[in-house]
Amino acid sequence: MAEVLVLVDHVDGEVKKVTTELLTAARRIGEPAAVWVGGGAESGKAKLAEFGAEKVYTAAAELNDYVVAPKAELLAKLAGEKSAAAVLVSATPENKEIAGRTAVKLGSGVLTDVVDITGDLVAEHSVFGGATITHARVRSGVPVVAVRPNSVPAEPAPGAAELEEAEVELSEAATGAKVVERVVQEKGARPELTEAAIVVSGGRGVGSDDFSVVEALADSLGAAVGASRAAVDSGWYPNQFQVGQTGKTVSPNLYVALGISGAIQHRAGMQTSKNIVAVNKDPEAPIFELADFGVVGDLHTVAPQLTEEIDKRK
């Protein structure tokens, strides 16, 4: 069976959930082989094995000193050497650039923002903010596919996760742009938005930059906080918490939308949530078409009551 290379997303040696999703998708295509850039592979190995990685190719941390190009050179080299069936990366902005560069080096094609992929490499895309589903396939060479986080449910299956050092001689061009500084965003006590099991999001209906009503409900549920673009554009909540077409894609077990109308671009980032609860004072708001449970009312009244009720039951 041909190998399917999966570029691992990791922080401090901890494998991110999206990688377990990519490994699950890779198993449909061939034999998953993780590609780990930087230190910490030993600590991440168990997780990779749990989701079926047979191999873990490790590459020097030095590759992280430069902007994207070295990772593309590494992936292209491995894909060639191992006659890989495909290369999968998560569809983050950085990885999409890596995917494009890798495909150019391989003389193949790239598919980005994929929401599902079959064993014979037909990729599904959600376009026009989720209004249309398209299917696409790379017709020559090793396909490079960037899969959106939270699109493919991760399912464990044991793999050997054998570590093997991968060497790559970087071209001059690859080392042309160097990373001069990394600013780690404050993590805070809440779960990471794209990985959270519960997300509580606030929209224009919140009415001001005082998001405490949203945060209080999120904290009582142990949830992440999200925001609509209207709230972000108004400067009420930081940009990295935007959910939607031009923000993050989330797919939690529970998504609570407070004062969000349910525009198509917002839906694009949350419509695959397992349960959707909406609070909106307008009974005609489009979010109710999507919601499993809807409350027509003022969020400033409903959300605190909900928070109080949940806290009582703890």
Ligand code: FAD
């Ligand atoms: P509104 O549409 O103004 O809705 C506010 C809702 O709050 C209304 O339904 C109102 O009834 C309700 N409300 C008001 N007061 C209360 C109250 N006190 N209690 C309860 N309910 C109340 N949007 C995103 O969210 N994410 C994206 O990634 C995104 N990408 C975009 C990309 C493009 C190219 C474009 C063109 C648009 C994009 N948008 C995105 C914007 C999107 O079209 C909507 O404008 C946006 O989602 C609206 O946000 P909202 O629902 O918070 O605001």
